[in-house]
Each structure stands twice: as C-alpha cells, then as structure tokens.
Amino acid sequence: MSRYILGISAFYHDSAAALLKDGKVVFAAQEERFNRVKNFPGFPARAVRAALDWAEKREGKGPGLAGVEAVAFYDKPLLKFERLIETYYAYAPRGFAQFLSAAPVWVGEKMLLKRTLRKELAKIDPSAAGIKLLFPEHHLSHAASAFYPSPFGEAAVLTVDGVGEWATASICAGRGKDLTILKELRFPHSLGLLYSAFTAYTGFKVNSGEYKLMGLAPYGDPASSRTAAFIRKIKDVLADLKDDGSVRLDQDYFDYTTGLKMTKDDRWEALFGLPPRRPGSALKQEYCDMALAAQEFTGEALCRIAAHAVALTGSRDLCLAGGVALNCVANGRILKAGICDRIWIQPAAGDAGGALGAALAAWHIYSGEPRVPEVPDGMGGALLGPDYTGEEAETFARSAGAVYEKLGYGELCARTAKLLASGAVVGWFQGRMEWGPRALGNRSILADARDPEMRKKLNLKIKHREGFRPFAPSVREEDAGEFFEDGFASPYMLLIDHVSRPRRIPGPAHGAAPDLEEKLSRPNSDIPAVTHLDHSSRVQTVSGRTNPRYHALLTAFKELTGCGLLVNTSFNVREEPIVCSPADAYACFMRTDLDHLVMGDLLFDKARQPRRTAAEDGGGDYADD
Template sequence: GLGRDNQIKILSELHFPHSLGLLYSAFTYYTGFKVNSGEYKVMGLAPYGRPVYRDLILSELMDLKEDGSFRLNMNYFNYCAGLTMTNAKFNRLFGGPPRKPESDVTQRDMDLARSVQDVTEEVMLRMAKHIHRETGQKNLCLAGGVALNCVGNGKILREGPFENIWIQPAAGDAGGAVGAALFVWHQYLDNQRTADGQNDFMKGSFWGPDFSRDEIGRYLQNKNIPFEEIPDRDIPEKVADLIGAQKTIGWFQGRMEFGPRALGGRSIIGDARSSQMQETMNLKIKFRESFRPFAPSVLKEKVSDYFDLNRESPYMLIVAPVKENIRRQMTKEEQSYFGLDQLHVVRSVIPAVTHVDYSARVQTVTEETNPLYYKMIKAFGEKYGCPVIINTSFNVRGEPIVCTPEDAYLCFMRTNMDYLIMGNYLLNKEDQKPLDRDINWQKKFEND
C-alpha cells in the first residue's frame, strides 16, 4: 500500500490461505511450539541450525515469485479445515512427525527453524524491493504478525533499498485496533493527519495503566510487605549499583507497554556483561528454554558503539550485529560446536545479550520517551563503563506481562529475582516472608 497525507491506497495484496505468517506458524507447530505464541522461539532457535531444508521449502511448499508474491502448496497443510497446521504428507516430506511439546530440541528442529527463517527473510526482502521499485518511496512502514520478525526487519534495513523503516510496536493482531481506529478517523471521516517527519506518535508505546506512588504504597502497607522508600533522584544510581552487583531486578515504572515487548515499563533487568546472566534469567527467573536470547536496552546515542545500527530501534523490533571490535575471538574448539553446545561460549563484552550468531534484538532508549529508565542506564554506563543492560519482559513463561503492583509482587516472589523496584519502593527478596497459601501458579498459565 501507499500512504499519502491521510489516505492509504492498496496497490497489491495476498489472500488467505497463502500467508507467510501461517507458513511460519506451520513450522512453529511442527517444531513443537505453540502457534500464535511460539513463533519467536523458532526465530531464536534458528541461529543454532543450518538451512538444510530451505530449498525443499521453496520447491515443495511454496511457489515464490521475484516480486515476493507466492502461493503455498496446500496439499501439505491442514490449517484451512483441520485442527493441526500440517498433515501426514508434510511429515513425510520432512522425515517424521512433529516434535512433542516440552521434549528435547534436536538438531533437526534447529535446522527446520533456520530454514523457514531464511525463507521468510527472502520473501520479506523480495517484497520490500518490489514495493520500492513500484513506489519509489524512501520510507517503509511494517505491521502484521510477520513484522514482529525482527531478524527479517534487520535484513530489510541492512540489505533493502529503503532509507528508513518503521515497525508498529504492537505489530500483531493487537495493533489492528490502532489501525482500524486510525483508518476510520483519517480515511473514512477525512480528518487531518499531522506528522513531523522525524518522530512517531506512539509515545514509546506506553499506553497501558499507570499506578501512582500512593497506590503502590497503599498496596505494600496493606499487605505488610517490607520495603525501602527511595527518593526520585536516587533511583537511577541505586538500581545501577544493584545491576553492577549482578542482581536481577524487577522494574515496574510508569505506564505499561502496549504490545509484546517490555520497553522499560514492566521489565526484568540485569547486567549484559555477565557470562552467566542469560542462563540464570532463563532457567531460574523466566522458567523457559535455555536457548532463548535476551535483548539489550542501550542509550540511543551509544547504540553505534556496540551494534551495527545507526538509527533508533525504540520498540525492540530490529536485530543488528554486535560490533566487530567488541566481539571475542573464539578458539578452534569453540568454533566446532554445533547446536546448543554453542550456548555457553562468551562472544563479546556483552555476552548476555549476544546471540550465537553475534546478533542482538536492540532497544534504543531516549530521555524524552522514558526519562527514568534512561537515567538509570546512563548511571550504569557512567559508573560501570557499559551503557547497555539486559531487558526482558516482567513475567514468567506462559504468563502475561505484569500489569498491577500485585501482579509484579507475586511474580517477584515466585521467581529468583533479587530485587523489585515499584515506583519509589525497593523490595529486597531477603526481607520478604514466603507467600501465604500461594496457588500452583505454574499450572495456572499454559506454557507458550
């Protein structure tokens, strides 16, 4: 589509069932993960594998054209009429049945993930080049579930013809609410659209609930929860010192994020310099698969010092390579590792956020959008020489991101987080009493 002023004109479209997102979801199902939830696991698993099935996908499952349009061979899929994504013919093509959920991830699963990821990137890049040839525009906007594939987004940015790309922060189905409202407001009712050519108007995607200092304080006092009250001016340095001491901290500040990414409103944070932090946070706090990478939050003005990225990525939707000069040279033995054996190799000065292919899903932070989060990262950088921290969503596997002070406290107590900062209130795990009559929370939420 082409957007001008307050109107969008559709130039071309693909129709169900020929969907890149559904192809990706089919492989999500086949590799044993939950459809409409586990696609990002496939993306995270892909760098551990090799694209051995890429040509098979392109020859048997998909008729891909030069302009990025395609048709799927529906003889291999079951999602139109059945209760599964794939069928017996798909199983025969790829040498066996789908992986059982929660079973061991094999090299075959990693190779399948890598193969469908490579195909997805190829389709995205062809589409981007075609759109540029047809329109001559310099700016590209992306939305839809596939636009959450931040590896593909990064490839379009690096190898595509557009000067700028922008991805809606709630690019999946949830963002359709924004699109529908804006479409009616501008295109149907013909209201004026204002834009300054530099900033988006999503306000950092902080559209969720906020809780005042008094509301948080009342909750803690009513529950007799021990805390230390910290003045506003002291929060950045206090939290920076906790990160520097290798503590994991729940960060609950301001309005909640709209979309699937934690952006410094409801985050769990830690030290990106730690070689142990990724495994610690995955297994002891998030209770999720060890292969899943964590994302860095970095000051916007420092992003090019650590990543091959020269622009903003405020919504954590662009993957970029870690800079060559901060990478660690691997030994011959380390270079020979395959699969999950690659996980424990230290690859850079920020190993906790450096994936096995030397990539990172970057979030840039500005003082204008999130001043307290910015000041905390800046304080950490000034004191410890690294303006980069780990940022992951404040939840455990299968649970929604925490919204309220009670959500945050319960998640904090049920995991091995060391500290929780909610507004001005700092909670030390060592000061807390065990939860009284807690539910079996790991059974409350279905694994994603």
C-alpha cells in the same frame, strides 16, 4: 469539545482496546494484561474500561462510552465469514467435521458480531447500546496502525500476517491522510501461515510460539547441506516464491484450510525426512536447521515484498505491521539490505495492534480528518497503558505487608545501578504499561548483560523458560553505535543488529558443540547475555525524550560500569502475561528468584520480605508455552 474513537480487536487472539482523542492515541492495552489470561481472545471489557478510566483520570471528566463518537472493530466479519464458507465449499467434503463444530461459533461470533459487540459495550455502559460501529478491513487496520503513527508524510506500507478476511499480505500507499491498498496476497497463500506451519512442526504453539522459532534459527547451521536442502525443498515444493515476494503454497502439504492442524505431517515427514517434534522434547540440530531454513525463506520473501512495495509506491520510507512484522530478524534484514531509507514498525504489529489501526482508520479514512506526522512518531514510546501513582503503589505495598525503602529518583537509579552491577536481577516497574508484546523499560526485568552466567540464570531460575532463548538489550540511543554494527534506532525492539566485531569472542564452528545448552554456555562477546549465537541482538534503543526514567537508570549504570546497556526482558514468567499492576509485579517478584523490585520510587529487597504462600503469589507451576 474533544472527540473520542475507540478501537477494538477481539474474537481471534490478543484482544485489545485503543482510545483516540482528537485523532491522537491516548490509551492502548491488551486485555490479557488485566484478566491475566495470556493471548486472551474474548471481548476486551477490562481494557475498554481502563481506557475510559484513563481518559477520566486525565481529563477530570472522560467521555464515558456514551461520549465516544464511534467504535471501530479491526476486521469485517461478513467478509471473513464469506472466506470460511467459500473455503469449505472449495474443499468439500473434506473438513465436514470441522465445519460442523465451527458453524455455531461463526453464527455467534462472525454473523452476529454487531449484536455481540453492542451487548458487550452495553454491559460497560447501557447508554452505549446505539453507538456507531465501524468495520475497517483487517489489513487496512494493520496498515493504518503502521502508517498513521509513523513520522512519514508519504510511505510504502506493507502488512503481512497469517490471514485477515481474504488478504494475507498487502501493499498500500500512504500519503497524508490517505491510505490506498495497491496489491494483496490472498488466502490460502500466506507467508504468515507458512511460518506458523513451521512453528507447529517444530513443536511450538501457533500464534504465540513463532518468536521461539525465530530464536531457534541461529542455532541452525548455515553451512550445512541439510539446511541448504531444507531451503531448496521449501522453495521447490512447499512455496513457490515469486519475484514480487508473493508465495503460492502447495495445499497438498497443508491442513489449515479445512483441518484442525497446520501441516499434513506424513507429507512433511516424507519431504524433510524428519518427524514433527513433540512439544517439550529435546531440540535436535535437525530442528534448528529447519528453523533456520524457515527464517531464511521468510527473510528473503519479505525483502522481495518490501522491494516491490518501494517500487510500486515510489517511496523509500517503509511502514510495517501484521504479525510477521514482529519478526525482527527479517525486519533487520530489510533495513540492512538498503531496500528502503527508513523503516517504521508498529510496536503492536500483531492483531492487538489492529485495535489502534481500526480507530485510526475511522478517524482519517471514515471521518476524513487530516494528519500531521509527528517526530519521532505518534506512539509516545508505546507507553500507552495504565499507570499507577506513587501513592497507589505505596498503599498496595503497605496492604501487602511488604518491606520497602522510599528513595528520591536520583538515589534510586544509583542504588539500582549498583545492585545490577553486583549481579542482582531487578524487576523494574515504572509509569505507563507498554503497548505491544515487548517490555520497553516500564514493566521489565533488568540485569547486567556482561555477566556470562546471566542468560542461564534468567532463563531457568527466573523466567522458567527454555534455556536456548536469547535475551535482548536496552541501550542508550546515543550509545548504540558503541555496541552494535549499524547502531540504528530501534525504539520498539523490532530490529536485529549485530554486536560490533571488536566486542565479539570467536567461538567454535557450528556443530562442534553437542547441544544447545553447551553452545550457549560459551560467551561469544563481552555482552554475552544479549548476544545470540550468530552475534545478532534484538536491540532496544532508549531515548531520554520518550523514557527519561529508564534512560537515567542506563546512564547511572554507565557511570558506574562504563557500559550503558542492560538485559531487558519482560516482567513476567513463562505462560503469564506481562505484569500490569503493582499487585501483579509484587506477586511475580515474590514467586521468582528476582533479587529486587523497583516500583516507582520504592525499592524492595527480596531478603527482607515477609514469607508468602504460593497461593498468595499466584502459584508456581509453569506450563509449556
């Protein structure tokens, strides 16, 4: 009889559920995809139900909650509570107002978490009220999510994020089924919180806008004295960077310990000579330089920690997780610097991934079950969410009154490739939904990367997001070296590579173009839609083994155009989670300027669809994200 373990992350941000069957992940998804609330922090009831439904659909008879051996939550609530209390005590009487407002929440969410979890689980299945609950530490959950699914028998494991209970970064040694914490950096000193502080200061949202800061950094001028001065000030004043990559943050400049903000703005303004940027206001060069400085510092710190992790463990294979491991620029820097031989990053490196890590920690550490590493890894290409049969998609399409053609897969790929080559933008909805923040070719918007106008069109007309943001390419694994300098495997879009030199188009020096839009409008390679200003590119390499359908489409596009690479951006619009169901996909297709939608074997042409109201399509206003 099979054994099941359910992992849950919740009550902070990006809540999620993951299900293990006999120690192998069979389902994992974020709650936001089901309830359509981006970064949803509450209990992931729908994701749990979807996981159980998935097992039932596959097995004929699933475990139900009553058949789950244990539920593992991704952190230790009492330890987190201890940190909150000790922090307020240390800074008292500062932060008393925030303490008063937060205290009732702590009582409910931290102190009585077991009760809350049991109550929520009982709503799904009343017979699950007495289920076993386990609470691995936050960074152990991250480390487990990084090491156990990796292909390595032994590895150095590095986790870096804002904060868990006390730890903000950890170095672990992974060997077989054992995972040992060797070293931790503790709150309030945190590389993740430092990056979030810069995210907030440059006008983006903490816990979701960090990747925008990363995307802004290449617009900074690496040769300018201002950027150099910013880096110097970060190192000399804000953050004392040690040889092992740990940091000590001068708390006189930060407000996150007891306040409701990340930074003490007056002190930052005095330090950098730059006021905080108002969200949505114009992005001046100064803020780009600041983003570059923050990115440079973070990259250097991560390289030092990674080198220290390799030295401590004696292993040259490195696993990464934690929110900072979503920083693909820093990840690419670690790999390119030759600090390790191989790197493996959990595709859901942020807190959502803690659900999977908690479940894996329960299986291997608590239950002591052995581990056999899988090649290429144990994540199944991160295609771990729900899927919908062709029949379900067609039933939906008929009920929505949609007009579509049903095609054989070979013809569908050929037709889609032809549409893409003619400049069309296509919503591509196939198979199981991706796990993690990146669309990997199952819930994606695809376009031709060679088109110099494509980035603008996608940003402004389809995604309704800031024009400065770059797009990422999907390339056939075997073709990566044709387009990129290193051409390494990057199946989860978590590593930066650089467009190969012969493909680059030399541009004007930094500062020559007056604004970001202008800088962007000049093609800088023969795949301009996916080439950032510094010729970097957040690559996804697609393997025919893990995603044969998507690989076949790339092959069809290559046969037609000679280019086995496409723009791949997530199938959603600004401030909306990535689509999950056929209904979400069709609604998104209808309320954007997408030209075509491919759902399973069905091809939808926008020009042939019946008119729908904005309400039917889920509205059309896009808030700042």
